[in-house]
Amino acid sequence: MVKVCFISPEYLPLSGGTGAYVYYLSNELMKYGNSAYIVTGYDESRDVKVNQQHYVFFLKTLKAPVVKSFLFAGSAYRKLNKIRGRLPVDLVHVNLPLVPSFTVPRGFGKTLISTVHSTWKGEAEAIKGEPYSRLNSNERFMVSFNWFLRIFEQGMLERSNKIIAVSEYTKHELLKYYRLDGNKIRVIHNGVDVNKFKPATDKLKAKAELGFNPEDKAILSVGRLYARKGLFTLIESMSFVTRKFKNAKFIIAGKGLSNEVKKLVSYAAKLGVKDNIIFTGYFPDKKLPKLYQAADIFAFSTFYENLPFAVLEALSTGLPVVTTKVGGIPEMIEDGKNGFLVQPFNSRELADRILYNLEHPEAASEMALLARKTIENQFDWRLIVKKVVKVYDEALS
Numbered sequence: 001m002v003k004v005c006f007i008s009p010e011y012l013p014l015s016g017g018t019g020a021y022v023y024y025l026s027n028e029l030m031k032y033g034n035s036a037y038i039v040t041g042y043d044e045s046r047d048v049k050v051n052q053q054h055y056v057f058f059l060k061t062l063k064a065p066v067v068k069s070f071l072f073a074g075s076a077y078r079k080l081n082k083i084r085g086r087l088p089v090d091l092v093h094v095n096l097p098l099v100p101s102f103t104v105p106r107g108f109g110k111t112l113i114s115t116v117h118s119t120w121k122g123e124a125e126a127i128k129g130e131p132y133s134r135l136n137s138n139e140r141f142m143v144s145f146n147w148f149l150r151i152f153e154q155g156m157l158e159r160s161n162k163i164i165a166v167s168e169y170t171k172h173e174l175l176k177y178y179r180l181d182g183n184k185i186r187v188i189h190n191g192v193d194v195n196k197f198k199p200a201t202d203k204l205k206a207k208a209e210l211g212f213n214p215e216d217k218a219i220l221s222v223g224r225l226y227a228r229k230g231l232f233t234l235i236e237s238m239s240f241v242t243r244k245f246k247n248a249k250f251i252i253a254g255k256g257l258s259n260e261v262k263k264l265v266s267y268a269a270k271l272g273v274k275d276n277i278i279f280t281g282y283f284p285d286k287k288l289p290k291l292y293q294a295a296d297i298f299a300f301s302t303f304y305e306n307l308p309f310a311v312l313e314a315l316s317t318g319l320p321v322v323t324t325k326v327g328g329i330p331e332m333i334e335d336g337k338n339g340f341l342v343q344p345f346n347s348r349e350l351a352d353r354i355l356y357n358l359e360h361p362e363a364a365s366e367m368a369l370l371a372r373k374t375i376e377n378q379f380d381w382r383l384i385v386k387k388v389v390k391v392y393d394e395a396l397s
Contacts, residue, residue, distance in 0.1 A: 002392050003035040003088060005080075007103060008095040009061060009072045011040035014285040015255070016224065017190070017309045018095045018117050021166075024193060028385035030054060037087055039079055041072045055087065067141070073103040080108050091392055094156060097123075101155030111395045114160040116170050118306045120149040121177040123228065126304030130227045136257040139227055154178055161395045164188050164388070167307040167328025186391050189331065190307045191384035192316040192375050199318035199372060200293035207294045210287075212278075216249040217358055220295035220319075222283070222310040223302070225256025230301035230324070231264055233347050237301070238273040240351035245358055248276060250299075253291060255282040292317035297357050297364070303344035305329055312379055315339065315371040320364040322353040332379065338370040 006026055010019030019040075026036035035053040042058035049055050059075040062068045076099075084105070092109040096116045104112060124146040127139060135143070142149065157163060157178055163185045165171040171185050200206050204214040212218055219241070223229045231252065241248050250273075252264070261279055268274040283291055292298070298314035300323040305311075307328040314321050315332065321339035323329055333339040340353040357364040 001033045001035065002029075002389075002396070003037070003090045004029060004093050004392070005037045005039065005087075005089045005091070005109060006093050006095070007039045007076055007080075007099050009041040009069050009098050011038055011056070012042075015282060018098060020309050021115065021117065021190060022095065024191060024381050025385065025388060026054075028191075028381050029389070032385070032389070034389075037083075037089065039076050041068060045075075057083070069098040070100060072098075073100045076103045077105060081105050084108060090396060094160075096156060097149070097153050099156060100149075100152030101159060102152065103156075104159070111161045112159055113162050113164065113391065113395055114156055115164040115166065116157075116174060116306075117166055118170070118304075119173050119177060120146055120153050122173045122306075123304060127227050134227050134232065134263065136226065136260055138257055150177075160184070162186060162391050164391060166190050167331050169328040169331070170306045173306075186387075188384060188387045188391070189328075189379060190309060190312060191381035192309075192312045192379050194316055194376055194380050197289050197292060197313045197316035199368075203293065203296070206290055210290060210294050212249070212251070212294055213247075216247045217245055217297070218249055218251055218295045219297045219299050219354060220251045220253065220291065220314070221299055221301070222253045222288075222291070222313070223300070223308070224254050225252075225260040225264070228302060228304040229254075230303045230344060232267055233303075233345055233350060234299060234301040235264065235268050235271060235273060235277070236347035237299070237351035237354065238268070238276055239271050240348065241354050241358075242273055242276050244355060248358070249278060250276055251278045251280060251291075251295065253280040253283040288313070289317070292319060295319055297322065297354055299350065299354055300324070301344070301347075301350055302326065302329075307331070312375065316375040316379075318368040318372040320357040320368050321371060322350060322357065332374065338367060338374045340367075 006022045008018050008022045010016045037055045039057045041061035045060040046058050061072045089109040092112045094114050096114050097120045124143050165187050207214045298319040298321045305327040324344040325341040335341040342349040
């Protein structure tokens with residue numbers, strides 16, 4: 001059995017893709033008798049021994065993501081040195097790009113593996129065409145100091161015995177932007193808990209339970225309110241949709257920094273669709289499956305992704321999904337079969353596909369059935385964990 005030490009600034013409460021990855025993967029690993037020690041960021045420092053095979057070391061960190069990852073790295077380095085003699089570790093599993101190279105002390109654990117969720121270069125390239133006013137402070141820092149961030153990212157990639165890329169697109173990005181031996185990269189997609197994210201038995205009841213009007217057509221988007229999520233495009237698409245469906249409500253779930261909601265609300269007011277949007281803010285993970293079940297359609301207008309959990313969760317819930325043809329998304333959606341793919345920044349095309357689902361409910365539910373089947377056959381965490389264990393074995397042999 002393998003003793004794995006995960007390092008990730010995010011873990012609990014679940015609020016981002018990296019945290020979700022560590023949470024679900026570690027839980028699956030422990031079901032097979034492996035041990036998971038998790039070093040993560042939190043709003044206070046404390047050590048939690050859940051049981052003999054599961055320890056969580058929470059380290060107090062700031063909220064601002066990029067700065068946070070560097071402060072977290074320093075705290076994690078000190079913590080790993082402290083527990084070095086106490087807990088024997090076979091394998092250190094870090095999550096990039098949020099864990100810089102100096103986080104792991106030399107000689108800690110027998111080997112090192114990185115999972116790459118996105119790259120600093122890829123993120124900067126994606127948003128370089130966005131108006132500066134739409135970027136939050138974190139994104140501005142990331143673009144301005146990208147060269148600096150990449151030094152530490154490259155360092156961790158070079159130290160890694162094996163690299164897990166969450167999509168073929170991610171692997172392509174790694175080989176394009178970084179000096180790497182392609183032989184050490186393995187593509188393993190993210191997974192979904194299919195028992196947690198499952199189709200609604202009673203959609204109207206789910207809507208009522210969350211305080212939504214059961215008569216409304218609920219179009220859901222889930223994710224952090226970052227520029228690259230393309231929410232301005234989603235808001236532009238609303239005016240086309242609400243002309244035909246007055247009862248269309250766009251539910252935007254996720255948190256952002258500082259005044260991001262204000263920017264989006266004022267843009268919606270300018271386009272006359274402010275009353276058709278509900279901003280839920282951060283939606284707790286426990287209630288998240290219910291939120292998907294209350295939706296009629298999932299619309300995700302992002303313009304940079306590697307393999308987004310939100311899309312996987314929507315597909316698993318059996319929702320008709322309309323999203324963009326970017327990054328690793330086409331690796332899980334076949335356009336017109338188990339979802340619709342549109343060009344990024346094209347609000348008209350996005351609206352047309354949303355309208356198609358609203359106007360053709362039978363075709364939409366056919367697509368939704370195939371969406372669920374895709375997840376069960378390819379993206380169930382129980383399938384994913386076996387592939388990860390295989391990479392662990394390769395790295396340790």
